[in-house]
Amino acid sequence: MNKQDVKLVIVGSIGIDDIKTRTEDRKDLLGGSLPFSTAAASFFTNTGAVGVVGDDFPESFSKRWQSFGTDLDGVQHVTGSTFRWSGAYDDNMIERETLKTELGVFEDFKPILPVSYKKAPFVLLGNIQPELQMHVLRRAKGARFVALDTMNLWIEIAKPALKRVIKKVDLLTVNDGEARMLSGKYNMLDCAAELMKMGPSYVVIKRGEHGALLFSKRGVFIAPAFPVDNVVDPTGAGDSYAGAFMGYLAQRGRVSEKALREALLYASVIASFGVEGFSLDCFETLKFSQIERRMKKLLKMISV
């Protein structure tokens, strides 16, 4: 792959996860938002990853990750321990409890954009500290369309900084709970109106198994989730969703209402494959023909 061709840059966390579900107890899985989002995006476009790992990060993880075609030049290898997260899901795979969070090298993370990333027209500021999102945004000189994902933690402890970076992005994506926290409203239409006042032209409110809502000046798009009957591990579903969404947009090159809507459907499809296995397992064997087949099914499920 030609490094000048990176079309989408994503910054996020890279972790090693231990995950318990009703039936399984898995240790040392490749996790964090970045592997999910970049692998999902790489089905559509040349994607560059910006993150950090410690010296305990297995070489096999990097190889596996690279097999998706993701550019890892933006992943710094530093002395110390990789970010570790451990969680347990309830029997229904909806609620989860965090058992352990060890920031490790992620605590002093300072993102560095390789030269070849600076011209990338699409940027996804994944869920990290808002100051670091701003840092990346300032360096991404070629950015034409920037999306930002965040989480309750930053809304609680870094709201002013978060609002400063939200002001500068084109699209904000949050889940329904975060939309409420950030906007101070309850009803989704009110939340979206409030969030758009903060700056972004587009707001995507993710509702897990219920899909998502896209808000723009053009109105609302009710994006369905692809119904999955065998959820093995929902970890990273929101990251895969955001990554696939931006990957598809970057591939299209132009952000139209139609492209945004299609991107959300592809995002549902990719996320639905992702949750059918642990870590990136299901992406590893996923062929584009399978993605297209599920996309057709999804289109049938929403057409009248």
Place this chain on the structure above:
Amino acid sequence: MNKQDVKLVIVGSIGIDDIKTRTEDRKDLLGGSLPFSTAAASFFTNTGAVGVVGDDFPESFSKRWQSFGTDLDGVQHVTGSTFRWSGAYDDNMIERETLKTELGVFEDFKPILPVSYKKAPFVLLGNIQPELQMHVLRRAKGARFVALDTMNLWIEIAKPALKRVIKKVDLLTVNDGEARMLSGKYNMLDCAAELMKMGPSYVVIKRGEHGALLFSKRGVFIAPAFPVDNVVDPTGAGDSYAGAFMGYLAQRGRVSEKALREALLYASVIASFGVEGFSLDCFETLKFSQIERRMKKLLKMISV
């Protein structure tokens, strides 16, 4: 209206409600499942109501109800008190607490179908005791398409009787919690498969603000809810939804996959108007042109 023309018969409860919301405290409202479902259905087809009221039921309620064109010949007036329900909603209009339930004359209700109802091709067995649903079904000799709605209470205390009547209907509609209770499964695809094994060719799983899922041999339809920014009172939304759905089908006369999908969209639209006021308030002034306008908006919100 010609009595022979009743196309849809609905049986259900008729009540007088007291409802508390964050901002209002309203007493003595026309409520129960039947006024909502029949009024909603009456926008589309000639609908006959089967229910019971006591001698305290105000004449003004009957007049108001009849103003929708609903046939009330199947509403028995007996000595005693009308069913009374009282509830309070949380600030977000999602969770509610039942403060009072007085069955009154509903306790000894024995549905009677007027002769003019017996040829009706469409029947909605609203949420009442399963034995009474069966009683109505046996008498509805002209029924070609029968839908059944139920609730957690009957799943808990009358499951065998409920399953006997479910076996005989074409379509079962329940909410997601009830689908789980009744099927013993959690995932919606598993629930639907299990419920279809009980007899119905179609299952509609209602998910409130998240819309509904229609399951048939043909696959899944993901039906959106129409987003409402001003929910005044959600009481009866599920009943209006089921009533409008069956009303539209009865108007079409033929049950095809396309008609079912359109019916669910109209149902979302009607329910969205219903929750914008207390009791039947918003239906009272609702014109068909407004319904069509909102239907067009909804179609835009789901088209790619």
